[in-house]
Amino acid sequence: MPNDKNYFYIPQIKKRNQKAALFKSLTILAIVFSISFLVFFLTDIVRAGYPAFTQTYIQMEVEINEEVAQNPYGALKGKNLKIASRAWLRDLPNLIKENPSWMNTTQILWVLANSEVDQYVKGKESRTKESERAYVDELRAEGKVERKFNTIFMTTGDSKIPENSGIYASIVGTVLTVIVTMAIAFPIGVMTAIYLEEFAPDNRFTQIIEVNINNLAAIPSILFGLLGLAIFINFFGVPRSSPLVGGMTLALMCLPVIIVSSKAALKSVPSSIRQAGFGLGLTKWQIVRDHVLPLAMPGIMTGSIISIAHALGETAPLIIVGMIAFVPDAATSITDASTVLPAQIFTWAGMPEKAYLERTAAGIIVLLVVLLSLNAVAVYLRRKFERKW
Template sequence: MKETTDNYFYIPQIKRRNQKAAIFKYLTIFAIIFSISFLLFFLVDIVRAGYPAFMQTKVKIEVQITEDMIENPYGAVNGKQLKIVSRAWLRDLPLLIKANPAWMNTKQEFWALANSEVDQYLKGKESRTSERDRNFVDELKKEGKIELQFNGRFLTEGDSKIPENSGIYSAIVGSLMTMIVTISIAFPIGVMTAIYLEEFAPENKFTHIIEVNINNLAAIPSILFGLLGLAIFINFFGVPRSSPLVGGITLALMSLPVIIVSSKAALKSVPASIRQAGFGLGLTKWQIVRDHVLPVAMPGILTGSIISIARAIGETAPLIIVGMIAFVPDAATSFTDSATVLPAQIFTWAGMPEKAYLERTAAAIIVLLALLLSLNAVAIYLRKKFERKW
């Protein structure tokens, strides 16, 4: 009788637990589906807005090359063409003529860059072109003298005040140079600090305070690191403002806490038996760490470091503080030259009034996302490649 009574109370409890487990399961599935849906919506919207920037309107025109065009390139086109051809292309025409002296006094055919308003009209977007210019563009389209072509300038030119002539080349170069500085400083210092704290530092109150402060630094807003870079590196040490050097050092400081924490976790995950076996063979502490512990922990160290660097690539706030938001049309040639980076370029274009900059903003975001996804893929590959099964 007692057993029957116990089962009577026990069965409803099992049912309630199963119901709660099922509800929790469905909630987690819903959360995953919601997150994936939001991510897909974001990616689709960004691609939809950004892919037109990889195409640019070109106009086919015939030009009678004369010496006067070197001084007055605007005479190369007639009144109707002048309203649809980009000022950037007309500005570069004298350089093109000088580079090809055999063209003098001959008629040449060019695919000229169209201005941004004509480009927006041909892409079916809002445009400020007049009705007369639209009719002229429609005529050229019927004749096959105006069309959308791959926009190579977007990847080979720097920033420009002329929307159709702007590109991300200088920002990509600036980002790469900044990341070189960041990795060169943050990775060796972060890994060596983690090795000391985890393997060699004595267990006392001082090291505990250091570890607590490192963990706290990982949660500090990134803009504070920008203020530190401005106050210390620029104002005190005189590092050139807006340069990849000052930007890289600032991002290295921001990345250090994450690299140290992830490296310590990777070192801590190494089985203690490896250390004990090394001591049993008469190896020194340094030999054990260098030849056995560090190789085993390297996949985790690389993963944490790459993810930290990927986060630094997408940072804007600290770089704005150190001046890397400046208008930089030409790519930097040294680590002390003025430069900009992709996040800062995106921030600048997002505030521009011309519609053509909006699609370039989305296109630059696509490039930045591709770079971040590539770095994360590299982190996963390295982790799988060097991971050791126990």
């Protein structure tokens, strides 16, 4: 047997290298699995959601007269009435008022098709009858059926008629709710972090507060909804289903995350900055305001925006405070009844009509775009502040 002591370590080195190679392979496999799942998820969502951005219209001859202006359902008869959307017929009197020259004439108009015909034209499962399908195929052969960009989806609110439902009201409600959330959570969270990190004495009471803040950042979001229901609605009487109560509830959920991220950003500022300020005769507040806070601002902004983006995708706490109600009209103030995009997606996902499924996926696409945009803004602001300071 060789006398070299290193000889006895060769098997251990081989085992160590084998374990390292196995660990590396597992990490690569995990990354590939994660990316594959993400690609599959995004592909499936886009495939299911992009048809919602187009809507089927059918060219028809519509007789306009006083009787039709009073009873729009008399404008179309037979098969045309069966394949047309009730929403379009309901809005026909307003269309006649906007075009008074149409009275007592026959107009060739592009009529919104109902959701079942729209699904059939898109090649999806539909409950249309064979006679209706044959008639639609005949119109398609004549060039009287077209799929146009679905402006209804982007300009209207929720509706019990699938082809007339949109996300405009929920987007307005989401924007108002996020504004209220940011207006409450950001200043309170940052000021709390500044006090705890820079001014509060390191005693038992402060330690208890910090432990509880860290615990609040990890509790289920639905508990914040129950807290908002008990305090803001039942005790203070804030209007239910309003962006005000929704924003205040989400602010409670965002506060712990903003405080923790802001404290970490303040702590990352070198202590030499503070010592230099004291050496120049500056007060504690002047050092924090003019030197520490600007240097910590990139981390504070990043943590706050990511926290708001997380709140934007929350549904559970908003369901508790009533923001899942059927609200077809967009809110005009923070006290009006409203809904938000995640709650709208949740509502559509439970509807029996097939047309709502593609609108659910389309709503998810819009929500993902908004969330990715907010994260991109967070990265941009972080880099901008880092270059500035």
